[in-house]
Amino acid sequence: MSVTADNATQKAPEVAAEAARRRTFAVISHPDAGKSTLTEALALHAAAITSAGAVHGKGDRRGVTSDWMEMEQARGISITSAALRIDYDDRVLNLLDTPGHADFSEDTYRVLSAVDCAIMLLDSAKGLEPQTLKLFDVCRARRMPVITFVNKWDRPGREPLELLDEIEQRIGLRPTPMNWPVGIAGDFRGLIDRADGDHYTKFHRTPGGATKAVEERLSDEQAAAVEDTAWEQAREEIELLGEIGADFDEASFRAGESSPVLFGAALPNFGISQLLETLVRLAPAPAAQPDAKGDPRPITAPFAGQVFKMQANMDKAHRDRMAFVRVGSGRFDRGMVLTHAATGRPFATKYTQAVFGSERSTIETAYPGDVIALINAQALSVGDTLYDGPRVEFPPIPSFAPEHFAVARAVDAGRYKQFQRGISQLDSEGVVQVLSSDVRGEQAPVLAAVGPLQFDVVKHRMEHEFRAPIELAHLDYSLARRTDAASAPALHGLSGGEVLTRRSDGELLMLVHNKWRLRVIERDHPDLVLEPLLAGGVEAAE
Incomplete structure (x- = not known):
């Protein structure tokens, strides 16, 4: 038995116990x-912060902890995903916030590959x-x-039974x-x-x-006296829920067939x-994940983790590059020398941190379900696997199907x-996909995005972080299809641009250009390879 395998065996009870304490989840909406x-x-109620912020801060409410980017704070939307690690009730909650705008769906898809549960x-x-x-x-698709x-039940809205039916x-x-x-909604x-x-x-x-709401527990008699007809209506609706069998079932919840609902x-x-209490009680702890061969990797195996997000320049003073890694198995110890599966080269982990929004703290150990941030990770890209001991590699994280395209050129040729x-x-961070072509050359790459706001982020960061302003020329394309070298010559000769x-x-x-042009090509050239791109196991919608 190798030293690494022997160490993993010795640490197995500890790793299993610590993994059982973890809850790793994302919020989607x-x-x-x-x-x-x-x-x-959630961070406020878990006592991770003392005063909540709002996207549009007023009075003493500061900016949202998870929205750390300048553009996020200015626009009031989440642009990047963020990792928040919270200790609560002898549990470790790894909350992965995700972008709130549809144009940044690809970042959300990557985050969903790193969690065990989602709050919808x-x-x-x-x-x-x-x-x-x-x-x-x-x-x-992930059976999550x-x-x-x-x-927003404090604002006017729909009937609760109507929402359940939908x-x-x-x-x-x-x-x-x-x-x-x-x-009712609006009279909570x-x-x-x-x-x-x-x-x-x-x-x-x-x-x-800005602080926790005051909660008052009342008996049925007290509630009936205080709430009057609202109490009677709620009790009648609860009786109806019991009659139709809308009761929690753990097996169907774990299988992704039913969903606990809270208001x-x-x-x-x-x-x-x-x-928060429901999340801690019901959300699954980390479990064995399939490797690239489809074999489940036990959480007690030697350390292995996958990069699901890259982010540069979170610390403006250091201009660093950070890789967010979801620990899949084993115990991580700061200073470990891991192997980068894509290259076979060693990767040192001297600078490893836990991230709470834009705030950081050095992390010494981590277990399955945890998210660690590796600093100065220039060699890593989204989807890469790091491991200790015998080689292992997790399946790649699919790229999203882009729908918007633009040619980028440097405004100042002297800053090429x-x-x-x-x-x-x-490109390596996944902010946009960068495409190259022989026709345009390296000086004019094609940027491919899910939504046009991604281009705004690129322009902002190129100007403010890299001091290399760009101009974009938008292209009249709306679809991308995967092909192969054998089909390329014939496709290259087609008319239509x-x-x-x-x-x-x-x-x-x-x-x-569009789906009608694609259908013509597929009809006239059925032998050529034109495959749809997949995203997270879901085929891109036309």
Whole structure:
């Protein structure tokens, strides 16, 4: 037995016990559903911070902890994913916040590859929206357990039973309410806890919602006297839930077939402690994950982890490059010399940190489910595996199908080296996909994005971080298809302005103006390879 394997055997009980304490989850939602506010509220209730912020800060409410980028704070939206590590009730919560705008879906898809559970956040007035549906498809493909939180119940919205029906009818997920609101949307009084003997908690606001809401436990008699007809209506609806069998079932939840549903309002911190307790109790702990060969890798095996996100210049003073790694197995100790699976080269881990928004702290050890940030990780890219001991590699993280394309050129030719370095770095981070073509050459790469806001991020970072302003010329393409070297000559000769490009991972892509042009090509040349790109196991929508 090797030294590494022997050490892993000795540490196995410790690793198994520590992994059982971990809960690694992401929050997914449509833009403006309150995702960053919920993230902040969860951190507040877990006592990780003392005062909650809001996306649009007012009074003494500061900026959201997870929104650390200058553009995020200026626009009031989440642009990058963020990792928040929180200690709560003898558990370690690894909360991965995700971008709140549809244009940054690719970053969200990567985050979903690194978590064991998702909180699906719904606006009480809007219910399931297109972005939520798209992200849930990824959760479904991964058979990921989903907890649903109906937010903004303090504002006018829809009937709770109507929302439950929409969840079941539109996404086939059986809703099982864990609590139930007293008072219609816009007149939020409190919550009845179905999982705890139908206890009633009444909420009282705090100034600006910057601290925890005051919770008051009332008996049935007290609640009936205080809430009157709102209490009677809530009790009738709860009886109906029992009659239709909308009760929690752990097996179907773990299989991704049903979803515990909770109601609340993140801004005034109503119902957040109930969500936190449900998450700790129900969300699965890290388990064995399949490697590239499809074999499950036990969590007690020697250390192995996968890079799911790259981020540069989080620390403006040092201009560093950080790799976020989800620990898949074994115990990580700072200073370990790991092997980079893609190159076979050693990778030192002297500078390793835990990240809380833009704040950092050195981390000495980590276990399955944890997210570690490796500093000065120039050699790493999204999807790379790091391991200790016998070789192992996790499956690659698929790239998203781009729908917007633009040619980038340096404004100042004298800063071409900075231009090249910046474009290369943004490509490796996954901010955009960078495509090259023989026709345009290296001085004019094609940037491929899911949404146009990604181009705004590129322009901002190229100017402010790399001091190499760029100009973009948008291209009239809306689809990309994977092809091969054998089909390339014939595709290159087609009329209509289609362009053959190569992605940095070596994939050869053909850009097409629209789906009608694509159908003509496929009809006239059925022998040529034109394959759709996949995203997280879900085929890109046309």
